[in-house]
Amino acid sequence: MRYPVGGTLVNTMQIFDGDGDSRNDIVGTLDRNALSGLSNDALVLFLNTGF
Numbered sequence: 849m850r851y852p853v854g855g856t857l858v859n860t861m862q863i864f865d866g867d868g869d870s871r872n873d874i875v876g877t878l879d880r881n882a883l884s885g886l887s888n889d890a891l892v893l894f895l896n897t898g899f
């Protein structure tokens with residue numbers, strides 16, 4: 849499977865309480881496909897701050 853050079857995909861997103869404050873947060877893994885397709889992956893964490 850080919851991806852555009854420099855594209856960013858969201859591989860997975862999971863909802864869980866990452867910081868234990870009883871509000872659900874979201875963690876996602878980003879796959880930023882460089883030429884190898886395996887570099888520049890990243891984890892992102894979205895904290896629900898309860899506004």
Ligand SMILES: [Ca+2]
Pocket residue numbers: 864865866867868869870871872873896
């Ligand atoms: Ca939380």
